[in-house]
Amino acid sequence: MTATQTGSLGTDNVAAVEAGQDRVQRLSTGGLLLVVGLLLVWAVFSSDGVARIALSDAFDAVQLPVIPLPGTVTVAICAVLVLAAAVAFLANRGAGRVRRILGILAGVAVVLGFVTWVAAGSTLPFTLTNQLRGTLAVATPLVLGALCGVFSERAGVVNVAIEGQFLTAAFAAGITASLTKSLLAGLFAGVLAGVAMAAVLALFSLKYLMDHVILGVVINLLASGLTGFLFKQLVSSDVGRYNAVPIMPRIAIPLLDRIPFLGPILFNQTALAYIAILAVPVSWFLLFKTKWGLRVRSVGEHPHAADTVGINVVWTKSASVLLGGVMAGLGGAYFTIGSTGAFRPDLTVGNGFIALAALIMGRWHPVLAALMALFFGFVTQLGQTLNPLGSPIDSTFLLMLPYVATIIAVAGLVGRVRGPAADGQPFIKSS
Amino acid sequence: MTEESAAEKVVTVAPGTAPRSRRWVGVATTLIALVLAFLVGAVVMVVSDPNVVSKFAYFFSRPGDALGAAWDKVVLAFGALIRGSLGSWGAVTETTAQATPLICAGLGVGLAFRAGLFNIGGQGQAIWGAIVGAWIGFSLTGVPMALHIPLALICAIAFGAAWGGIAGFLKARTGAHEVISTIMLNHIAGGLLGYFLITPLFQMPGRTDPISPQVEWTAVLPRLAGTRLHVGFLLALLAAFAVWWLLERTTLGFQIRAVGHNPHAAETAGMSVGRVTIVAMSLAGGLAGLAGAQMVLAPTLLTSYPPQLSSGIVGGVGFDAITVALLGRSRPLGIVGAGLLFGAMKAGGLTMSAEAQTPSELTALIQALIVLFVAAPKFVTWLVPALRDRRSARPASAPKSKKEVSA
Numbered sequence: 001m002t003a004t005q006t007g008s009l010g011t012d013n014v015a016a017v018e019a020g021q022d023r024v025q026r027l028s029t030g031g032l033l034l035v036v037g038l039l040l041v042w043a044v045f046s047s048d049g050v051a052r053i054a055l056s057d058a059f060d061a062v063q064l065p066v067i068p069l070p071g072t073v074t075v076a077i078c079a080v081l082v083l084a085a086a087v088a089f090l091a092n093r094g095a096g097r098v099r100r101i102l103g104i105l106a107g108v109a110v111v112l113g114f115v116t117w118v119a120a121g122s123t124l125p126f127t128l129t130n131q132l133r134g135t136l137a138v139a140t141p142l143v144l145g146a147l148c149g150v151f152s153e154r155a156g157v158v159n160v161a162i163e164g165q166f167l168t169a170a171f172a173a174g175i176t177a178s179l180t181k182s183l184l185a186g187l188f189a190g191v192l193a194g195v196a197m198a199a200v201l202a203l204f205s206l207k208y209l210m211d212h213v214i215l216g217v218v219i220n221l222l223a224s225g226l227t228g229f230l231f232k233q234l235v236s237s238d239v240g241r242y243n244a245v246p247i248m249p250r251i252a253i254p255l256l257d258r259i260p261f262l263g264p265i266l267f268n269q270t271a272l273a274y275i276a277i278l279a280v281p282v283s284w285f286l287l288f289k290t291k292w293g294l295r296v297r298s299v300g301e302h303p304h305a306a307d308t309v310g311i312n313v314v315w316t317k318s319a320s321v322l323l324g325g326v327m328a329g330l331g332g333a334y335f336t337i338g339s340t341g342a343f344r345p346d347l348t349v350g351n352g353f354i355a356l357a358a359l360i361m362g363r364w365h366p367v368l369a370a371l372m373a374l375f376f377g378f379v380t381q382l383g384q385t386l387n388p389l390g391s392p393i394d395s396t397f398l399l400m401l402p403y404v405a406t407i408i409a410v411a412g413l414v415g416r417v418r419g420p421a422a423d424g425q426p427f428i429k430s431s
Numbered sequence: 432m433t434e435e436s437a438a439e440k441v442v443t444v445a446p447g448t449a450p451r452s453r454r455w456v457g458v459a460t461t462l463i464a465l466v467l468a469f470l471v472g473a474v475v476m477v478v479s480d481p482n483v484v485s486k487f488a489y490f491f492s493r494p495g496d497a498l499g500a501a502w503d504k505v506v507l508a509f510g511a512l513i514r515g516s517l518g519s520w521g522a523v524t525e526t527t528a529q530a531t532p533l534i535c536a537g538l539g540v541g542l543a544f545r546a547g548l549f550n551i552g553g554q555g556q557a558i559w560g561a562i563v564g565a566w567i568g569f570s571l572t573g574v575p576m577a578l579h580i581p582l583a584l585i586c587a588i589a590f591g592a593a594w595g596g597i598a599g600f601l602k603a604r605t606g607a608h609e610v611i612s613t614i615m616l617n618h619i620a621g622g623l624l625g626y627f628l629i630t631p632l633f634q635m636p637g638r639t640d641p642i643s644p645q646v647e648w649t650a651v652l653p654r655l656a657g658t659r660l661h662v663g664f665l666l667a668l669l670a671a672f673a674v675w676w677l678l679e680r681t682t683l684g685f686q687i688r689a690v691g692h693n694p695h696a697a698e699t700a701g702m703s704v705g706r707v708t709i710v711a712m713s714l715a716g717g718l719a720g721l722a723g724a725q726m727v728l729a730p731t732l733l734t735s736y737p738p739q740l741s742s743g744i745v746g747g748v749g750f751d752a753i754t755v756a757l758l759g760r761s762r763p764l765g766i767v768g769a770g771l772l773f774g775a776m777k778a779g780g781l782t783m784s785a786e787a788q789t790p791s792e793l794t795a796l797i798q799a800l801i802v803l804f805v806a807a808p809k810f811v812t813w814l815v816p817a818l819r820d821r822r823s824a825r826p827a828s829a830p831k832s833k834k835e836v837s838a
Contacts, residue, residue, distance in 0.1 A: 028605060160610060208809040213549055213610065214757060218803045221750055225796030226475070232790030233479045345792075353614045360608065396626040403615040403622075410615075411607035 029103065030089030032408065036110055037086050040079035043117040047071035051119035054127040055261055062260040071120030078113030082106045115386070122389040131378075131385045132265045136273055138384075139377025140338065141166065141348075143276045144331030145355025146362060146369040147283050148194075148324035152201070153364055154287060155320035156300035158424040160216025161201050162328055163352025164223030169194040169332025171227040174245045174343040175235065177336070183248055186337045187272075187330070194329020195322055197223065202321040206314050209426040220352070228345045235343065245341040248272060272338045275330055283327075283366040296320045300420035303427045313427050331355070350403070357406045364419055372409075379405040456818050460811045463818075464804035467811070469509070472797040476508060476789060477501045508787040512794075515782025516775035521658060521732070522782075528659035528729060530774025532557070532722035534667040536748050537755030537766045538674050539595070539718035543609075544761040545678060546711035547691035552598055552613025554749025555620030556716040559594045560587035560723025562624055565740035566633065568646030568728060579649040584666075584724050591720015592713040594620065599712025603705030609712070617749065625742050633740065643740035651737060652728050659732055663725040668767065670718060675763040677714075687711050722748055747795070751777075757802045773798055 049071050055064035085106035088094050094102065119126040145162045152159035172193035177186025200219060204210045235242040248270040256267040287293035295316050298306040303313045335351075336343050354376050362369025383398035477483050483504050486497040516526045536553045543550035564587035571579060598616060601607040627633045628641035635644045654661035678684035689697040690707045698704050723745050728737050738744065755773055759765030776798065780791030804811055812818045 024604065204803070204807050204810065208807040208813070210807040210809075214806050215803075217549070217551065217610075217753060218757075218799055218806065221754060221799035222796065222803060224747075224750075225792055225799050229475065229790055229792035229796050230479055232792055233476075234481070237481065350614055350618050353611055357611050357615075360611070394626060396622050400619050400622045403618040406615045407601070407607070407612050407619075410611050411601040411605040 026089055026092065028411070030086050033082055033086035033089060033103075033106055037079055037082035040075060040082055040110070040113045040117075043113065044072055044075045044079055047075045047117045047120040049120040051116040051122075052125035053115075053119070054125040054129070056129050056264070057127050060129065060264045062258065062263070064260060066125050069116055069120075071116055074116045075113045075120075078109040078116070081109040082113070085109075111382070115382075118386045118393075119389055124389050126385065126389065129261065129264055131381055133268070134381035134384060135374060135378045136265065136269060136277075137339070137377075138380045139374045140270075140273045140276045141331035141334040141351055142355045142358055142373035142376055143370045144279060144327045144334070145352055146358040146373045147279055147366055148198075148328035148331065149356055149359035150283060150287070150362075150364060150366050150369055151296070151320045151324035151327065152198075153359065153423050154300045154420055155296045155317040156303060156420055156422045156425065156427070157201065157205050157317055157321050158212035158216065159201065159321070159324065160213050160356065161197060161219035161223075161352075162331075162355050163348055163350065164216075164220035165194045165197040165325060165328035166332035166335065166348040166352045167220075167223040167227055167346070168197050169329040170335035170347060171230065171343055173329075173333035174336030174341075175242050178242050178245045181246060183246055183337055186245070187333050190333030190337070191326050191329035194327070194332055195325035198322050198325025198328065201325075202318045206317055206321075206427070209428070212424045224346055227343075231343065231345050243342045245336050245343065247341045248338050270338055272330065272334050279327060279330075280366055280370040287366060292316075292319075297420070299427075300422055303422050303425075304430065307427075307429060313429070317427070328352075354402060354406055357410050360419075361409055375409075376402055376405065457808075459818060460808045461805055463811050463815055465801055467804050467814070468797050468800035471800050472793055473505045473509070475796065476793060477504055480504055504787075508783050508789040508793070511783040511786040511789075512776065512779035514779070514786075516779035522778060524655070524658035524660040525732075525778040525781075526771065526775040527664045528661065528774075529777040530770045531661075531663045531667045531729065532725050532745075532748050533751055533755050533774050533777075534767055534770035535670055535722035535725065536719045536752035537759060537770050538670055538763060539715035539722070540752045540756035541759060541761040541763070541766050542674055542678070542687070542718065543711055543715040544756055545691045546687040546707060547694060548599070548602070548708065548711060548715075549610050550595065550598070550613060550712065550715045550719075551610055551753065552595060552616050552716070552749065553719040553722070553752040554745065554747070555613065555617035556591040556594045556719035557723030557726070557745045557748050558617075558620040558624050559590040559716075560720030561727045561740060561744050562627060562633075562723075563587045563590040563720075564724030565643055565646060565727040565744075568650035568737075569644045571650075572647055574647075574649055576649040576653075579647065580652065580662075580728070583650050583728060584721060587720045587724030588717040589720070591723060592717035595716015595719065596709055596713040598716075599709040602712070603708040621742070624740075624744075628740065628742060635739070641742055645736055645739055646728065648736070650728055651730050651735075652725070654730050654735075659730075661729050663729050666721070666725070667770070670721065671763040671767050674718075678763070683707075683710065719749065719752065722752070751795075751798065754798045754802045758805055 051069045051071050051074065053067045053069060055067065056062065085102045088099055088102055093099075115126055145166060148162055148165065149159050169190040173186040173190030176189035177183055180186070197219060200222075201215060204215050205212050250268050250270055251274075253267040257263040259267070285293075287296060295306065295311050296319075299311060299313045299316045303317075306316070307313050332348070335347055340347075355373060358372035358376055359369045362372040380402040383395075383401045387395050387398055483497070483500045486500045490497045515522055517523060536557055539556065540550050540553055564583045567579075567583040567586055571582075574582070594616060595613075598607075598609050598612045601612050602609045625641060628643060633643050635642050652661040652663050676684075678688060686697065686702050686707050687710075689700070689702060690704050690711075694704045697707070726738075726745055726748070727740055730737055751773060755766055755769045758772070759767070759769035773794075776794040777791075780794040783789050783793070784791045
């Protein structure tokens, strides 16, 4: 696998292998677009009426007009665009850059066509501000979880345990916030729980050399069992005391929140969302602009070389995994104190794995991974926003959107990507 | 890259390969891991019990109270755990009934492990098995039992195999990591089950909640009268034998193991890694599908009918199966043993929650702890230095420094 993955080295032999993979990826992307395009063609015939896209909701300071889109025409244009992109991909026409732009356009067309199709028959408008603001909220744990993965995997520790870290953090944050009635205490407890689970991950993977993927899955089961048991034993015994969780208020940043359209989306969020947004550039700076970040990346790529130049490999890895735990703890706290309040067993429903998918799609880069997390947040929120419009398809399928999108993303759009070279490998100091 | 190292680890921790003199150490390590897991479980149980904790408040004036209460709690809960799993003939058959789907799904996860694949999708595959098994069970009427049961089981296996095959196909063709794709397929299968249950095809007439009709009696797995020992357990043992036969005595099994050991070498030797990946995931899915079908076709004790299909019908069998496969070290015989152990804990867990008011989730916690300790033998040997290998017969780079020995 290493031979095929390091295609960027540019030798002829490797380039040929790479081209074969590109072909598979091109054809599968084209095939996918073709299928979606044909679905849109079918949708053209069932989308008469006008879809109304609202640019502001009733509570916004600046009211913007509602854009009417004629259903049939819009969906038809979108379908043609998607099919054109599909043909370009399948027939291998157009330069790489042109095709990439066409692909992005097709992606936008898929979303626009789908939204128009659903909203065309509805009396309610599709509120774009709600969608985007919700995207940011839903993506908050995903961004933080993906950053947790970035720190952990850049240091060479595969982290499949984000889900378990989320779950314990959500539990700890919820119960603490309920007992103390303090959101700050809850947040702190969440971070502590995330770090504690990260410490288990670091201890067993680095000191006891357990396989990282197995360890991650076991940590998830452990978190599920522990929180499930404590929930039944302790929390259910006195719900008013342990599970009356206060919820973070949305904090509007003065002046900035009055910017039309963008203001209510970006500057009227919970503190956790602001933390998530800030964490992305901070993580990037830490990893790529500081001495510590260089060390982290070196122990993830080639621990023995790092060891030779005097870096304490195990400590560097541990520190990075624990910092990842802070991120996962913040992300986990979102599920209780950041959104719905009360804890339920297994309330993270696979979000840790979606964050993992965002990490892989984002090629282990903090900014790209965060963008991918935003994409997954968008898809998840789309189901929520479209549901009340009385969509022509069952809400079950709308709720499945993020999972389907994850599979398509991991399988079709990304293909084989290259992680840190020593990701998941045990480090045994040679003497 | 991660998937390969995962597979290699799974293979290397397997016993069999260890020299005979070291084998007792492996057994002792496993036993200590079990004891340790129950110990940690007991601690969690005690510290989360408000009654016991309240006695610890005055621990220093009357330590006997607190320790006595803690001891009583542990004895009560674990006593119920043992009574519910081994205490009577009925309890023993409850154990076999609970172990049946665990063994089948565990074989699925274990088989995939041997091919170097981490199949977390047992859950979704079992859900498909349950959907299809139940549907054939209640929609076909007037079919003789000798035809009805095999048909339901085979279709369930086929759908489970197809669902598992999707992940295998995606892995083989696009390189999508099976850990992510199977998790997502689990959620999709769960969503589809919820959707099916409110369609007229599946919903019980006259009901508004998501539940299916009762399966026909011709589709119910025959059982020993008055117990929960049913044909499914026999099928599980047969499946274990079949998996052993496949892995150890056939060409396909050899290919599966070869790919699991080293896919590059297997590819070089002319094997199609992609094909083996798809086949292994399909077989794993089929076994999980069988587990799902058993859950909707095995009779319960009181009604002598299986539970109706509902959204939580398979519980967490897919995840329990992972612990079963890991504890059983991906060997069919080990999986049967691990399945029986965890089946006993499930059976006892029901009694424990009824008699000792200790939620059965405790067994899930203990299961995870067992696997954590079993999969990290270095932790156990660190805890119990007597098990440490003093002759430094490790195959890896010869350890000399102090750091190496402690690692």
